[in-house]
Amino acid sequence: MAQTMVQVNNVFKSYWRDTMEIPVLRSISFDIPEGEFVALMGPSGSGKTTLLNLLAGIDRPTQGNVTVAGSQISGLSDSSLARWRHDNIGFIFQFYNLIPVLTAFENVELPLLLTKLSKAERKKQVELALGIVGLADRMKHYPNQLSGGQEQRVAIARAIVTDPNVILADEPTGDLDKKSAEDIMELLSQLNAQYKKTIVMVTHDPRAAEKAHIIRRLDKGELVNGDGAR
């Protein structure tokens, strides 16, 4: 029986616009076992990305608890949360979010700068990560010298280079052509199957969602499909 990697317990999230409260998530509760591949789907504005941000510890719930990899992150201080994110989360963004002035190697190396690894150890890790995503030959390329698919691969390498417990992907294929999107989804499936990474992916794309083992649907801030099993 796999351990629970993510536990979301009665989470509410609201934003305030002037004096008006805008609820985004309502009474969300679910667990994700370790090694699962979960897709979060739903229409625009349903709260998918907000939920992903809560799991990543880059936003805080208005009410309720989020526990990831054994840590209840809702109560962590800002600096502890930054450290926790680094140790536990690999984040993949829709628009890759690579740093344009850094090479592929340097982009992937970024999270390792927060570790105590030596330069040689960092190099080894980066080369391994870029090797896994198939870009060992593009290490010295800058983002503007890469295709969209290649940029997203670099972003994936950056997400896995610290060997995180959970990979969170926000529309990872949203900015890619069909072929590149398929390649990226294949890569994520490989990370899940081969390296046992727990993956939570927000997507609009049903073909991308097919790769996930569990699909959770959100609508107007609420989970609409119970246990989410496909």
Next chain:
Amino acid sequence: MPKLLGYSYKNSFARKLTSILTLSGISLVVFVFSAVLMLSNGLKETLVATGSDTNAIVVRKAANTELVSLVGRSQSDVVKTDKGIARAADGTPLFANEILVLISQPKRSNNDPSNVPVRGISDGSMKIRPNIKLIEGRMFNPGTSEIIAGKKVAGNFQGCGLGETVRFGMRDWTVVGLFDGAGSGFESELWGDVDQLMAAFERPVFSSLTFAIDPAYNIAEIEERLENDSRLQVDVLPEKEYYRLQSATFSTFINILGVAISVIFSLGAIVGAMITMYAGVANRTVEIGTLRALGFSRSSILGAFLFECLFIAIVGGLIGIGLAFFLQLVEVSTTNFDTFAELAFSFRMSPTIAIDAMIFSVIMGLLGGFLPAVRASRLRIVQALKTR
């Protein structure tokens, strides 16, 4: 060591135009700041070089310059017999009684008159100043209206070149030789026979007495003996110290004025750096959000942006100091507030000036980068990631 040093470094010059403009502003301020300090330093070095460590000067008590000092012949005779005065191989004391007067002479460059110091020297004057070398012509003949000119005064003033004639004290004085004073203030003076000059200016007393100190005695001992001698009402100072004091008022004035101007200029450079960095933060909001999402703390982001500005400031500082270095080729001639005499000197760079200028540059960078860096570090991750 900041974790994002490489990121800061690469971003410093990523936006070339704005970075170059900021860099130029900082370089310019550092250049002005360095130039002012170099000017003051050049003045000090020239005057300090005028004095020798092994000489002492005697002036009337409380006279802070030779120009207001009067030392009578009888006092000169008393001082000349002091046992602390070094002697030449032939046994004569290494001692010079001199007068210093100012004449007004037009400059070669603009015809404007300015004060030129004329020094009447005696037999011992050249002996106690071995750094003075005749470089052209010959020494003046004692008892005549011949003079020799320091190479700077010869170049800067009409009538002071070799073979030229300058009129003062109701006589025409012919320049028969030029001397090099090893960068000292003597190069801005005309030298003639002390007795002839005293007669021409109808001055029966000397301005100062200068002598070489016998190494067997120390200056404090000589000072005490002469200053306590009831026949003398004199101050005795090491020659170097005397000339250092001659630069005090003017160099302080240059420093205060120059630093004030530099600080005002620096406000412009700081605002320039701030605008550049604010633009940098605005352009890189998503990057900042990404770095925070990857686990970098607010302090890492703060440090990254501060270092970015710091890199620009360091390069700007180096350029400013580098440009200022070339000012050493420029010679300035102006009136020393302490002596009212025209003095020619050069801008002089020193390690201390370079370090001070670099510190000034770094402070400008830090002040310019601080508020934008705080803004960057305070961005909310979710909001930052939404910006596109």
